Amino acid sequence: MKKGILVGVSMAVLLGGGIFGIKSALADTNSTQVVQAPKANIQQHVGKRFNFLNQHKDQIHQINQLKEDRLDLSKQLLQKRDQLLDLFLAAKTSKNKDEIKQAKALKPQLKSLNQDIKNLVKEGKTERASLKQAVKNNSSDVTSQINQLISTHQQINAKMKEKIAQLDQLIGVFQTKTGV
Known part of the structure; x- marks a missing residue:
């Protein structure tokens, strides 16, 4: 029973991490403006x-x-x-x-x-x-x-x-x- 809970939690972490990785990859495709400080x-x-x-x-x-x-x-x-x-x-x-x-x-x-x-x-x-x-x-x-x-x-x-x-x-x- 403890092994089942451990496997379930680890699967949730892996799937959650995978979804987060996909979202961050999609976020990288969005263009954002970078403001640079003046050289002075x-x-x-x-x-x-x-x-x-x-x-x-x-x-x-x-x-x-x-x-x-x-x-x-x-x-x-x-x-x-x-x-x-x-x-x-x-x-x-x-x-x-x-x-x-x-x-x-x-x-x-x-x-x-x-x-x-x-x-x-x-x-x-x-x-x-x-x-x-x-x-x-x-x-x-x-x-x-x-x-x-x-x-x-x-x-x-x-x-x-x-x-x-x-x-x-x-x-x-x-x-x-x-x-x-």
């Missing part, structure tokens, strides 16, 4: 962020390209460090103290480059935060702040290239002695 009203509601993006899209593309370059440089740095690890282990096992001493002489330069990069990244973060606040406040110095951010990204990439050159020099120290 849309422009008023666009927002500060959209206006900022629209005005500074070339600089934003430049920042994104610099970030992409930085990722490529990071990948190169990782490969160099991996190669350097293998060479260092080979020098340590063959007990070439000369190579290790020369490598230690270059280490302070790498350390200072790492610190410079770290400081520039922090500076870039504070510049992004101040740029975001300037956009929010609709400030007039947004262009100068975005140019400063671009400059910081360029400096970071330049320091990373210097670091790659230092690592190449370090790799050269190990390769000349081991003959790799």
